Amino acid sequence: MRQLDALQIIEAADIGCGTGRYTQLLSRHLRDKIRFMYCIDYSANMLGQVGRNFEKARSRVPDMIKSSAMCLPLKDETLNCIFTFNAVHHFTLLDFLRETERILRDGGFLFIYTRLRSQNSRSVWGRFFPMFDSKETRLYEEHDLENAITNIPGLRLQKSQRFTFNRKSTLERLVGQAEKQYYSTFDLYSQSELELALDEFKDNLRDHFDDPSKIQWDDGNILLVLQKTQ
Numbered sequence: 001m002r003q004l005d006a007l008q009i010i011e012a013a014d015i016g017c018g019t020g021r022y023t024q025l026l027s028r029h030l031r032d033k034i035r036f037m038y039c040i041d042y043s044a045n046m047l048g049q050v051g052r053n054f055e056k057a058r059s060r061v062p063d064m065i066k067s068s069a070m071c072l073p074l075k076d077e078t079l080n081c082i083f084t085f086n087a088v089h090h091f092t093l094l095d096f097l098r099e100t101e102r103i104l105r106d107g108g109f110l111f112i113y114t115r116l117r118s119q120n121s122r123s124v125w126g127r128f129f130p131m132f133d134s135k136e137t138r139l140y141e142e143h144d145l146e147n148a149i150t151n152i153p154g155l156r157l158q159k160s161q162r163f164t165f166n167r168k169s170t171l172e173r174l175v176g177q178a179e180k181q182y183y184s185t186f187d188l189y190s191q192s193e194l195e196l197a198l199d200e201f202k203d204n205l206r207d208h209f210d211d212p213s214k215i216q217w218d219d220g221n222i223l224l225v226l227q228k229t230q
Contacts (some may be wrong), residue, residue: 003109011079013038015069016087020050037062070095080108088114089138093148101154110226119220128204130197135188159225171212
Protein backbone atom coordinates (compact mmCIF):
# COMPACT_ATOMS: atom_id res chain seq x y z
CA MET A 1 0.00 0.00 0.00
CA ARG A 2 1.90 3.01 -1.28
CA GLN A 3 -0.11 5.37 0.96
CA LEU A 4 1.53 3.75 3.99
CA ASP A 5 4.98 3.81 2.43
CA ALA A 6 4.66 7.58 1.96
CA LEU A 7 3.98 8.21 5.65
CA GLN A 8 6.95 8.90 7.90
CA ILE A 9 5.15 8.09 11.15
CA ILE A 10 2.02 5.96 11.57
CA GLU A 11 -0.43 6.47 14.42
CA ALA A 12 -3.14 3.95 13.84
CA ALA A 13 -5.88 1.61 15.01
CA ASP A 14 -6.93 -1.84 13.83
CA ILE A 15 -10.68 -1.90 14.44
CA GLY A 16 -12.39 -5.25 14.78
CA CYS A 17 -8.90 -6.67 15.18
CA GLY A 18 -9.97 -10.16 16.24
CA THR A 19 -6.92 -12.14 17.32
CA GLY A 20 -4.56 -9.54 15.87
CA ARG A 21 -3.29 -11.59 12.93
CA TYR A 22 -3.40 -8.65 10.53
CA THR A 23 -2.03 -6.29 13.19
CA GLN A 24 1.03 -8.51 13.44
CA LEU A 25 1.48 -8.49 9.68
CA LEU A 26 1.25 -4.70 9.65
CA SER A 27 3.73 -4.41 12.49
CA ARG A 28 6.24 -6.56 10.66
CA HIS A 29 5.80 -4.67 7.39
CA LEU A 30 5.80 -1.14 8.81
CA ARG A 31 8.32 -1.75 11.62
CA ASP A 32 9.74 1.44 13.07
CA LYS A 33 7.20 3.65 11.27
CA ILE A 34 4.53 2.79 13.82
CA ARG A 35 4.51 5.24 16.72
CA PHE A 36 1.51 3.50 18.24
CA MET A 37 -1.17 1.05 17.17
CA TYR A 38 -4.44 0.47 18.99
CA CYS A 39 -6.09 -2.94 18.74
CA ILE A 40 -9.84 -2.39 19.14
CA ASP A 41 -12.44 -5.12 19.38
CA TYR A 42 -15.77 -5.66 21.12
CA SER A 43 -14.68 -9.08 22.37
CA ALA A 44 -12.50 -9.25 25.47
CA ASN A 45 -11.66 -12.84 24.55
CA MET A 46 -10.27 -11.74 21.18
CA LEU A 47 -8.19 -9.00 22.79
CA GLY A 48 -6.78 -11.53 25.21
CA GLN A 49 -5.63 -13.62 22.26
CA VAL A 50 -4.01 -10.53 20.72
CA GLY A 51 -1.83 -10.12 23.78
CA ARG A 52 -0.87 -13.78 23.87
CA ASN A 53 -0.06 -13.85 20.15
CA PHE A 54 2.19 -10.79 20.36
CA GLU A 55 3.93 -12.16 23.46
CA LYS A 56 4.47 -15.49 21.72
CA ALA A 57 6.08 -13.67 18.80
CA ARG A 58 8.17 -11.65 21.27
CA SER A 59 6.75 -8.45 19.85
CA ARG A 60 5.67 -5.32 21.66
CA VAL A 61 2.06 -5.78 22.68
CA PRO A 62 -0.13 -3.00 21.23
CA ASP A 63 -2.52 -0.92 23.29
CA MET A 64 -5.83 -2.79 23.44
CA ILE A 65 -9.27 -1.22 23.75
CA LYS A 66 -12.55 -3.04 24.23
CA SER A 67 -15.07 -0.99 22.31
CA SER A 68 -17.80 -0.96 19.72
CA ALA A 69 -16.62 0.20 16.30
CA MET A 70 -19.50 2.66 16.19
CA CYS A 71 -18.59 4.57 19.35
CA LEU A 72 -14.82 4.68 19.69
CA PRO A 73 -13.23 6.14 22.85
CA LEU A 74 -10.70 8.22 20.93
CA LYS A 75 -10.46 11.98 20.61
CA ASP A 76 -11.14 13.86 17.39
CA GLU A 77 -8.31 13.90 14.84
CA THR A 78 -6.18 11.42 16.79
CA LEU A 79 -4.93 9.08 14.05
CA ASN A 80 -3.53 9.19 10.56
CA CYS A 81 -4.44 5.56 9.72
CA ILE A 82 -7.35 3.28 10.51
CA PHE A 83 -7.49 -0.34 9.38
CA THR A 84 -10.28 -2.89 9.43
CA PHE A 85 -9.79 -6.40 8.08
CA ASN A 86 -12.70 -8.74 7.34
CA ALA A 87 -14.78 -7.06 10.02
CA VAL A 88 -16.78 -4.22 8.46
CA HIS A 89 -19.82 -6.46 7.90
CA HIS A 90 -20.13 -6.66 11.70
CA PHE A 91 -20.45 -2.87 11.97
CA THR A 92 -23.29 -0.44 11.33
CA LEU A 93 -21.58 0.95 8.27
CA LEU A 94 -22.58 4.63 8.29
CA ASP A 95 -21.94 4.98 12.02
CA PHE A 96 -18.53 3.39 11.62
CA LEU A 97 -17.62 5.69 8.73
CA ARG A 98 -18.70 8.76 10.72
CA GLU A 99 -16.53 7.66 13.64
CA THR A 100 -13.48 7.10 11.46
CA GLU A 101 -14.00 10.49 9.81
CA ARG A 102 -14.09 12.08 13.26
CA ILE A 103 -10.96 10.35 14.51
CA LEU A 104 -8.79 10.73 11.41
CA ARG A 105 -6.66 13.80 10.92
CA ASP A 106 -6.91 15.67 7.61
CA GLY A 107 -5.13 13.64 4.96
CA GLY A 108 -5.38 10.44 7.03
CA PHE A 109 -6.39 7.10 5.54
CA LEU A 110 -9.03 4.47 6.22
CA PHE A 111 -8.26 1.02 4.80
CA ILE A 112 -11.23 -1.36 4.52
CA TYR A 113 -10.35 -4.92 3.59
CA THR A 114 -13.32 -7.23 3.22
CA ARG A 115 -15.00 -9.81 1.03
CA LEU A 116 -17.99 -8.92 -1.08
CA ARG A 117 -21.23 -10.85 -1.07
CA SER A 118 -20.56 -12.10 -4.62
CA GLN A 119 -17.03 -13.14 -3.65
CA ASN A 120 -18.39 -15.06 -0.71
CA SER A 121 -20.81 -16.95 -2.92
CA ARG A 122 -17.93 -18.12 -5.17
CA SER A 123 -15.83 -19.45 -2.29
CA VAL A 124 -15.67 -23.15 -1.40
CA TRP A 125 -18.13 -22.39 1.42
CA GLY A 126 -20.56 -20.44 -0.73
CA ARG A 127 -20.53 -23.11 -3.42
CA PHE A 128 -20.60 -26.29 -1.38
CA PHE A 129 -21.72 -25.61 2.21
CA PRO A 130 -25.55 -25.60 2.32
CA MET A 131 -27.16 -22.22 3.11
CA PHE A 132 -23.77 -20.56 3.75
CA ASP A 133 -24.40 -17.97 1.06
CA SER A 134 -28.05 -17.34 1.91
CA LYS A 135 -27.49 -17.07 5.67
CA GLU A 136 -24.65 -14.56 5.31
CA THR A 137 -26.69 -11.41 4.64
CA ARG A 138 -24.31 -8.96 6.32
CA LEU A 139 -21.80 -8.67 3.49
CA TYR A 140 -21.82 -5.79 1.02
CA GLU A 141 -21.28 -5.38 -2.68
CA GLU A 142 -18.84 -2.76 -3.90
CA HIS A 143 -21.60 -0.34 -4.89
CA ASP A 144 -23.08 -0.60 -1.38
CA LEU A 145 -19.79 0.51 0.14
CA GLU A 146 -19.31 3.27 -2.42
CA ASN A 147 -22.83 4.62 -1.85
CA ALA A 148 -22.30 4.68 1.91
CA ILE A 149 -19.05 6.60 1.52
CA THR A 150 -20.81 9.34 -0.47
CA ASN A 151 -22.87 10.07 2.67
CA ILE A 152 -19.73 11.09 4.60
CA PRO A 153 -18.55 14.41 3.14
CA GLY A 154 -15.16 14.25 4.85
CA LEU A 155 -14.18 10.90 3.35
CA ARG A 156 -13.20 10.35 -0.27
CA LEU A 157 -12.72 6.99 -1.93
CA GLN A 158 -9.23 7.11 -3.33
CA LYS A 159 -8.85 3.57 -4.61
CA SER A 160 -10.47 0.14 -4.68
CA GLN A 161 -8.69 -3.04 -5.65
CA ARG A 162 -9.95 -6.60 -5.90
CA PHE A 163 -7.79 -9.60 -5.09
CA THR A 164 -8.08 -13.26 -6.05
CA PHE A 165 -6.30 -15.96 -4.09
CA ASN A 166 -5.84 -19.55 -5.25
CA ARG A 167 -6.60 -21.82 -2.31
CA LYS A 168 -5.81 -25.46 -1.70
CA SER A 169 -6.97 -27.61 1.18
CA THR A 170 -8.12 -31.07 2.16
CA LEU A 171 -11.57 -32.35 2.97
CA GLU A 172 -10.42 -33.15 6.48
CA ARG A 173 -9.12 -29.66 7.14
CA LEU A 174 -12.22 -27.94 5.73
CA VAL A 175 -14.49 -30.13 7.83
CA GLY A 176 -12.38 -29.28 10.88
CA GLN A 177 -12.78 -25.57 10.18
CA ALA A 178 -16.55 -25.95 9.95
CA GLU A 179 -16.69 -27.97 13.16
CA LYS A 180 -14.69 -25.28 14.96
CA GLN A 181 -16.93 -22.59 13.39
CA TYR A 182 -13.98 -20.87 11.76
CA TYR A 183 -16.25 -18.22 10.21
CA SER A 184 -18.84 -16.19 12.08
CA THR A 185 -21.39 -17.28 9.47
CA PHE A 186 -21.56 -20.65 11.22
CA ASP A 187 -23.00 -18.87 14.27
CA LEU A 188 -26.12 -18.22 12.19
CA TYR A 189 -26.94 -21.93 12.03
CA SER A 190 -28.82 -23.85 14.67
CA GLN A 191 -26.95 -26.89 15.93
CA SER A 192 -29.19 -29.27 14.00
CA GLU A 193 -28.86 -27.18 10.80
CA LEU A 194 -25.09 -27.15 11.15
CA GLU A 195 -24.87 -30.91 11.60
CA LEU A 196 -27.03 -31.60 8.54
CA ALA A 197 -25.19 -29.01 6.45
CA LEU A 198 -21.83 -30.46 7.43
CA ASP A 199 -22.84 -33.93 6.24
CA GLU A 200 -24.06 -32.50 2.93
CA PHE A 201 -20.88 -30.42 2.62
CA LYS A 202 -18.77 -33.58 2.82
CA ASP A 203 -20.91 -35.25 0.14
CA ASN A 204 -20.74 -32.18 -2.11
CA LEU A 205 -16.96 -32.04 -1.95
CA ARG A 206 -16.57 -35.77 -2.58
CA ASP A 207 -18.90 -35.51 -5.59
CA HIS A 208 -17.14 -32.49 -7.07
CA PHE A 209 -13.47 -33.29 -6.42
CA ASP A 210 -11.80 -36.53 -7.48
CA ASP A 211 -9.17 -36.32 -4.76
CA PRO A 212 -10.40 -35.15 -1.31
CA SER A 213 -6.81 -34.29 -0.39
CA LYS A 214 -6.59 -31.78 -3.27
CA ILE A 215 -9.52 -29.39 -3.05
CA GLN A 216 -8.90 -26.15 -4.93
CA TRP A 217 -10.88 -22.94 -5.34
CA ASP A 218 -10.47 -19.17 -5.59
CA ASP A 219 -11.16 -16.74 -2.77
CA GLY A 220 -11.79 -13.07 -3.38
CA ASN A 221 -11.39 -9.90 -1.33
CA ILE A 222 -11.47 -6.18 -1.92
CA LEU A 223 -9.46 -3.30 -0.47
CA LEU A 224 -10.93 0.20 -0.34
CA VAL A 225 -8.65 3.13 0.49
CA LEU A 226 -10.42 6.24 1.79
CA GLN A 227 -8.81 9.56 2.63
CA LYS A 228 -10.09 12.27 4.91
CA THR A 229 -10.29 15.60 3.11
CA GLN A 230 -11.36 19.08 4.22
